[in-house]
Amino acid sequence: MSRIRLFLPNDTSSRAAGANQLAEAWADRAEIELIRTSSHGAFFLEPMIERDTPDGRVAWFNVTPDDLPRILAGEGGTRVDQIPFLKQQTRFTFANFGVTQPLSLEEYRVHGGMKGLEAAGNMSPGAIIEELRISRLRGRGGAAFPVWTKWQVAQRAPADRKYVVANADEGDAGTYCDRMVMEGEPFRLIEGMLICARAIGADTGYIYCRNEYPAAAHALQAAIQKAEEAGLLESHGHRVRLEVVVGAGSYVVGEETALLESLEGRRGIVQARPPYPAEAGLYGRPTIVSNVLTFATVSTILARGGEWYASMGTERSRGTVVLQIGGRVKQPGLVEIPFGATLAEVLERFGGGMTPGSRLKAVQVGGPLGSLFPAAKLNIQVCYDVFVKAGAILGHGGIVVFDHETDMVELARHYTVFTAEESCGKCTPCRIGSIRSREILERIQAGRGTADDLALLTDLGETMKTASLCAFGGRAPYPVLTAIEHFGEEFRRLMT
């Protein structure tokens, strides 16, 4: 009798939700074969088990070890293509998630992988960059800079050596799409980096992976090894060397100049630009530093064409946006849709409402430097420019929902504790401003604050916004100031 194949995600969050307990409990069941896949990112349903059927894959949700008999009998279960959370998405970068085995190069190819690299192999560097120009892809790490411009600068810069660096220091709390790419489809990142190496003429690539993501670093190392064995690590007939470098817990290292400092082994201190890394980056050579998700998107653009990509989204935010919903909602997970839906629509369609007993109070978009939105202000279109106009950022696509029990003064203090700890210290507004902001908030919390303190906090925030060297100090005041703007009563209530 052939064994029944059951698919079980091996993503870090799937395991945190209990996937390994299932694997352990069923380890000696000879009638089943467990295949560990990536995750769909519908984490509220995990641990989730799937089976092949004539109608496609069928899934069982929130599975416990005792559920095995009914899974084997085929009782219950939902067709994966009928899961509303997934059905309403437009997945390209994450199309294979939950389907394939992360370290199977063969499965990656069967599901369309390496087609972008093959296409790029028949194109000149200029033509690859032109395709990206047509796609109008903007960097997915947060700064949203046009990708093709950066690549063109590096391509045109004369140098004995150039580098490709994947920024895998996904430090924004509330985001996990880079982690999912690295763990779930590492070949996609490798493919994007190889396309970049070909376009700019680089022979060395580094993936700077944060220390908090051990499984991602491990998967990438294994995938690089497999790509090497398959003879994929080359460009223009020359070998391309890829290496994973693990960080040591600094948030600011996510800023590109600080990242390069750290890659060279020094303190992760932000450097003044220009020169930009594309002109003079790692070891003074032209270097493309792009976010993991950017490289992961490049692969699909080269495979399907820039025009196809640019046909989705809004006027100035083309393609799909990858959002990661977390916090007090019923359905936290990863969402890929074209740019343009409103934040309210995203939360309604995918968030599934608040966890029982809680009411929505505030939503933060874009990580710990992102602005807070009150419930009444969620009717904002999810795209780069509308957010910037509203004084907010889309950042890396993290959406965190806070409930009615959240103490906004404490939350504001929480942000300043984070900023004070993580400030690299190079510029004064950020180094001093973050600590003074924390002290003021602690004074208010202790009941010793006055209206002058709120004015001072606002003034300090404005100074940090305009005078900080990098986006860290420049954005750090936003969550605090938007907390005061929308929930000022909570601050004033504590004042004497």
Add this chain to the structure above:
Amino acid sequence: MTVPQRSVLASVLDRCRAKQPNQPTILQALLTVQEELGHVPLDAVGQIARTLEVTEADVAGVLSYYPDLRTKPPGRHVIRICMGESCAANHCGRVLRELQEQLRADVGETTSGDRFTLETVYCVGNCAVSPSVVIDDDLYGRILPSQVASLLAQYK
């Protein structure tokens, strides 16, 4: 440093130098030392600097900059509670308070008998299954304050 520590340090540094003869990176050397010794003893800074041919200030600067590098040995188990925004939204503060009470230790402290060191971390990317607690290499999600005691009992 003890004599065995010194000899481990010497062999680690030789390896680092051999791996990157032209571009020895201070950070990677310190991470390797920490992996072998559990921490980077402050009195190892001189030897590390000499081997890598950089100044002691360079090494000390990197050592003090990165939160994950430690200069004191941690307890047998390191507990890191995630303070990221999704965990905060899911009231990780209550889990932290429970940990502090059960361990009778504050963040950054090691319990008596060196059993646990309590630390915070800003996001482990487990936001959709939060709040998160990491003990050594094990990640736990959807943790409630009521589960803390049984979680700790698994680590002797």
